[in-house]
Amino acid sequence: MRAARSLSTRLVALGSAVAIATVGLAGTAGIVATAGPAGASTSLGSTTCNLTTGSQSIAASIDAAITPTPVNAGNDFNVTGLVLSSHLTSDKTTTVAAGQTLTITFTANMFATNATPASQVVTFSGLVTIPAPFPIGSTAPVVLNGSVGAFTASTSGATSTAVSIDPSGTLKAVLGAVVISGSCTGGAAVQVASAPIIPAAGFIRTVIPNAGVSGGGTTVKLVGKNFSGATAVDFNGVPATNVQVLSPTVITCTSPEGPNVPYGAGDTQDVVNITVTTAAGPSKVQPFDQFTYVDPTLGAIVSSVSPGSGQPTGGTPVTITGIGFDGFDASIGTGTSVSFGASVIPVCDGIVPEPCATVVDDNTITTIAPAGTGIVNVTVIGADQSTPSPTSPQDRFNYNPGYFLAASDGGVFSYGQFATGSFFGSAGNLTLNKPVVGMAVTPDGGGYWLVASDGGIFAYGDATFYGSAGNLTLNKPIVGMSVTPDGAGYMLVAADGGVFTYGDALFYGSTGAITLNKPVVGVAGTPNGAGYWLVASDGGIFAYGDAVFYGSTGGTTLNKPVVGMAADSDGTGYSLVAADGGVFSYGTAKFLGSTGGTTLNKPVVGIDGINGGYWLVASDGGIFSYGNAPFLGSTGAIILNKPIVDMASTGVVTTSAA
Numbered sequence: 001m002r003a004a005r006s007l008s009t010r011l012v013a014l015g016s017a018v019a020i021a022t023v024g025l026a027g028t029a030g031i032v033a034t035a036g037p038a039g040a041s042t043s044l045g046s047t048t049c050n051l052t053t054g055s056q057s058i059a060a061s062i063d064a065a066i067t068p069t070p071v072n073a074g075n076d077f078n079v080t081g082l083v084l085s086s087h088l089t090s091d092k093t094t095t096v097a098a099g100q101t102l103t104i105t106f107t108a109n110m111f112a113t114n115a116t117p118a119s120q121v122v123t124f125s126g127l128v129t130i131p132a133p134f135p136i137g138s139t140a141p142v143v144l145n146g147s148v149g150a151f152t153a154s155t156s157g158a159t160s161t162a163v164s165i166d167p168s169g170t171l172k173a174v175l176g177a178v179v180i181s182g183s184c185t186g187g188a189a190v191q192v193a194s195a196p197i198i199p200a201a202g203f204i205r206t207v208i209p210n211a212g213v214s215g216g217g218t219t220v221k222l223v224g225k226n227f228s229g230a231t232a233v234d235f236n237g238v239p240a241t242n243v244q245v246l247s248p249t250v251i252t253c254t255s256p257e258g259p260n261v262p263y264g265a266g267d268t269q270d271v272v273n274i275t276v277t278t279a280a281g282p283s284k285v286q287p288f289d290q291f292t293y294v295d296p297t298l299g300a301i302v303s304s305v306s307p308g309s310g311q312p313t314g315g316t317p318v319t320i321t322g323i324g325f326d327g328f329d330a331s332i333g334t335g336t337s338v339s340f341g342a343s344v345i346p347v348c349d350g351i352v353p354e355p356c357a358t359v360v361d362d363n364t365i366t367t368i369a370p371a372g373t374g375i376v377n378v379t380v381i382g383a384d385q386s387t388p389s390p391t392s393p394q395d396r397f398n399y400n401p402g403y404f405l406a407a408s409d410g411g412v413f414s415y416g417q418f419a420t421g422s423f424f425g426s427a428g429n430l431t432l433n434k435p436v437v438g439m440a441v442t443p444d445g446g447g448y449w450l451v452a453s454d455g456g457i458f459a460y461g462d463a464t465f466y467g468s469a470g471n472l473t474l475n476k477p478i479v480g481m482s483v484t485p486d487g488a489g490y491m492l493v494a495a496d497g498g499v500f501t502y503g504d505a506l507f508y509g510s511t512g513a514i515t516l517n518k519p520v521v522g523v524a525g526t527p528n529g530a531g532y533w534l535v536a537s538d539g540g541i542f543a544y545g546d547a548v549f550y551g552s553t554g555g556t557t558l559n560k561p562v563v564g565m566a567a568d569s570d571g572t573g574y575s576l577v578a579a580d581g582g583v584f585s586y587g588t589a590k591f592l593g594s595t596g597g598t599t600l601n602k603p604v605v606g607i608d609g610i611n612g613g614y615w616l617v618a619s620d621g622g623i624f625s626y627g628n629a630p631f632l633g634s635t636g637a638i639i640l641n642k643p644i645v646d647m648a649s650t651g652v653v654t655t656s657a658a
Contacts, residue, residue: 062124062146062165064192071153071161072200072280074226079110079163079193082146084124098132106144108169111189114158114197115151116471122148122165152471153197155228155248162194200226202276204289205464206488206503211292211301211390213323214258214270220291222251222276223488223504225467229278235291236272249466249489250504251276258293268299268387292390296362300324300336300382302395308444309398309650314371318397319364322389324382326362338367339388340397341376372399375446393462393487396444402632403608403649405621408435409642410450410458413621415633416650424448424461428641432456433470438646440483440490445650453477455492455500466490466503474498475512480522480564480646484529495519497534497542508532508545516540517554522606524567524574537561539576539584550574550587558582559596564646566609577607581616581624592627601636606646619643 067080084106105125111118124144153161166189171182205224212218220240222233228248233240240253259270270293275282283289294301302322310316325336338345338357345367348356357367365380378395379388389395402416410427424447427436434454441448447461455469455478466489469478476495483490489503497511497520508531511520518538525532531545539553539562550573553562560579567574573587581595581604592613595604602620609615613629621635621644635644 062190062192064146064163066161066163066193066195069195070198071195073153073158073197074155074200076150076152077115077161077195078150079146079148082122082124082148082192084126084144084146098130101127101129103127103174104144105172106169106184107171108184109166110148110163110192111166112151112161112163114154114156114161116154117151120148120151122146155200155226158197160194160196162191164189164191199229199279201280202226202230202278202283204274204276204283204286205466207274207289207291208486208488208504209301209303209394210290210392211294212255213301214293214295216255216257218255220253220255220274221488221504222253222274222289223249223466224276224283225249226278226280227251227276230276232277234275234277234282240274247501247506249502250506255291255293268382268384269294269390294324294390296324296382298324298382298384299387300380300389302378302380302389302392304394305378305397308396309401310369311401312371312373312399314369316369317366318369318378319366320378320380321364322380323363324389325359325365325380336365336383337381338365339377339379339381340370340372341374343370343372345370369397372397374399375444393442393444396446398445398650400445401650402445403615403623403647404439404441404448405617405635405644406436406439406450406646406648407621407640407642408437408645410436410452411641412439412448412450412460413635413644415623422650424463426450426460427458434477435642436645437478438480439648440481441648441650442483443485443487448648449481449483449490451478451481451492453479455494457490457502464488464503468502469500472500476519479520482523482525482532484525485527486529489529491523491525491532493520493523493534495521497536499523499532499534499544505529506545510534510544511542518561521562522564524565526567527569527571533565533567533574535562535565535576537563539578541574541586547571548587550589552576552586553584560603563604564606566607566614568609575607575609575614577604577616579603579605581618583607583614583616583626590627594626595624602643605644608647608649615647615649617644617647619645623647 062084064079064082067078071077105123107123110120110122124146126144167184169184171184203224203226204222208221227245230245233243233253235256236259238256240256242254244252271290273285274289274291302320304321306319336347336359345357346352348358355368357365359365375396375398377391378397381388400416400422402422405413412426414422416422427450432452434452436450437453438451439448442463447463449463450458457468459465469492474494478492479495481490481492484505489505491505492500499510501507518536520534521537522535523532526547531547533547534542541549541552543549558578562576562578565574565576568589573589575589576584583594585591602618604616605619606617607614613627615629616624623631623634625631
C-alpha cells in the first residue's frame with residue numbers, strides 16, 4: 001500500500017524564468033512494503049533533505065519489494081516497485097508555472113544483506129506537468145521511481161535477505177531553466193524490503209560420460225551447480241548408487257540398470273534424464289542432463305579418441321577406446337564400422353582393402369584417420385549394423401590443429417591449417433572492466449575461454465561458462481587459468497596464489513595464505529585433473545593434489561622473471577619460460593631450445609606445448625617454435641591494438657621428439 005504525501009510548492013516568476021523557492025513534504029503516515037507473497041512486511045522510516053535555497057525540508061519514504069520471492073540461493077533478485085510518491089498542492093502562485101514540468105531526482109545508496117554486490121547507487125526520478133490552469137484545491141501526483149541493478153542471493157547458508165537505503169544523498173529539483181539542489185542527511189538506513197532465501201535447485205550442465213551399458217554400473221560425473229546437500233540422483237526415477245557430492249558443482253555416482261533390460265531385438269539404445277534432488281526439490285529436466293543406455297551386445301560406446309586431432313589430408317594413426325566394438329560377424333561379412341563424421345571406414349576382415357579399422361578387442365579399435373575438415377564425431381556401429389554410438393565431447397576429432405593468441409583487450413588470433421574455421425569470437429569489440437590475462441582451449445579445439453584480471457570469463461565456440469570471479473572482491477588480480485582434461489571445468493589463479501575452481505575443477509590447495517617471495521604468474525593442471533602446479537615469477541613451484549614437484553628455479557638468479565609454464569601431457573614433467581625466452585625443463589620435459597640468448601623485439605609472455613615440442617609467444621605475437629611444434633603464423637608483423645598476453649594450442653599432431 002502506498003501512502004500519499006502533500007508537496008507544497010511556491011513558484012515565483014523571475015522574468016521569463018521560474019524558480020522554486022521552497023519544496024516541502026508534509027505528513028508522517030507509514031508506508032508498508034511487502035516482498036511478495038512469502039516476504040515479510042516492513043514499516044518504513046524516513047529521512048530529511050534540505051534545499052540550498054532555504055531551511056525547508058523533504059521527508060522522504062521509500063516503497064519497494066523484492067522479486068522473485070522467495071529468492072533462490074545463488075540466483076539474482078531485483079528490487080522492484082522502488083517508488084517515492086507525493087502530491088503537488090495548489091496555492092496562489094502555482095498558476096505562474098501552469099503548463100510547465102517539475103522534475104525532481106533523489107540519489108541514495110542501497111545495501112543488500114546476504115547478497116552481492118553489497119551495495120549499489122539508486123537514483124529516484126520523476127516529473128509532473130502542472131495543469132494549466134491549475135484549479136484551486138486540486139492536486140497533481142509527483143512519483144519518483146528508482147532503478148537498481150540485480151543482486152545475487154548468498155549461497156553461504158543465510159536464510160533471509162534485506163534491502164535498505166542509506167538516506168545520505170543528493171536532491172535536485174528542476175523547473176524550466178532553474179536547478180535547485182540539496183542534500184539528504186537523514187539518520188538510520190530505511191529498510192525497504194526483505195525476503196527469505198531458499199536453497200537453489202540443482203542444475204546439471206554436463207554428464208560425463210553421457211552413455212553407459214544397459215546393465216548399469218557406469219561411473220558417471222555430473223557437472224553443474226547448486227549440488228550442496230544433494231540427497232539423491234535418479235536416472236528416470238531409478239536411484240543411482242554410490243552418490244558422492246565432491247563439491248557444489250560436481251557429483252559422482254554409479255548408474256542403475258537401464259529402463260528396458262533385457263533388450264529386445266534391435267532395441268539398442270534408450271535415452272533417460274538424470275535429476276539431482278536437493279532441499280529445493282529435483283533439478284529441472286533439460287537436454288544437458290541426458291544419459292544414453294546402450295546394449296553392448298548390439299551397440300557401441302566411444303569413450304576416447306587418441307590423438308584427438310590430425311591433418312586435414314588424413315593419415316593420422318588413431319586409437320579408439322570404448323565398449324561393444326567386437327561386433328563383426330565373419331559368417332555374413334558385416335558388422336562393426338567406424339565413421340569420422342560422414343567418412344565411413346569398414347572393419348578389416350582380410351577382404352576389405354586398406355585403409356580399414358582393426359578391431360583389437362571389444363574395447364579397442366585402431367585405424368587411420370581419413371581426410372576431413374572441421375571438428376567431427378568419431379562413431380562406431382556395433383553388431384546391430386545400424387545404430388551409431390551416442391555422440392559426446394569425448395569422441396571428437398579436430399581437423400583444424402593450430403594455436404590461438406589472446407590480446408589484453410580480448411582480441412583473438414587463430415593460426416593453423418584451417419585458421420578461418422577456428423575463430424569462434426573475441427572480446428575485442430567489448431569495453432572490458434579489466435584486461436584479459438589468459439586463455440585456455442577446449443579439449444577438442446572447438447572453443448576457448450578468456451579470463452580477465454578481475455576473474456571475468458568469456459566463453460566462445462563449444463567452451464561452456466561454468467562461473468567466474470568477476471563479482472568477487474579479490475585480494476590480488478587473476479593472472480592465469482587452466483582447463484580440466486574433459487573441458488567441463490577450469491581453475492583461475494591469482495597473483496597471491498589464490499585458486500578459484502569452477503565446473504568439475506576441484507580445489508586441492510593454494511598459496512593464498514602464504515607470504516610469497518614473488519607473485520604467482522601461472523598455473524598448469526595434471527592430466528587427470530586431480531592436481532595442479534602454480535609457478536611464481538622467480539620460478540618457484542607449488543604442487544597440489546597429485547601434481548609432483550620435479551624442480552624449480554626458486555633458488556636461481558634469473559636474467560628475467562618467469563612468466564609461464566606448460567606441463568607434459570603425461571604429467572611427468574614441466575617447462576618454465578622467462579620473459580627473455582629462457583626455458584627451464586624439469587622431470588621428463590625436454591629442453592628443445594630457447595630465445596634466452598636472442599635480442600627480442602618484445603618480451604616473451606607465455607609457453608604452450610605438445611608432445612615433442614613447444615611454442616613461446618611474445619607480447620607482439622611473435623611465435624618461436626621448437627622441437628616438433630610447427631610455426632603456423634604470428635602477429636609479429638601486425639600493429640596490435642593491445643599486446644598479446646597468452647596462447648593456447650588445439651593439439652597439433654606430430655611425432656615425438658627424440
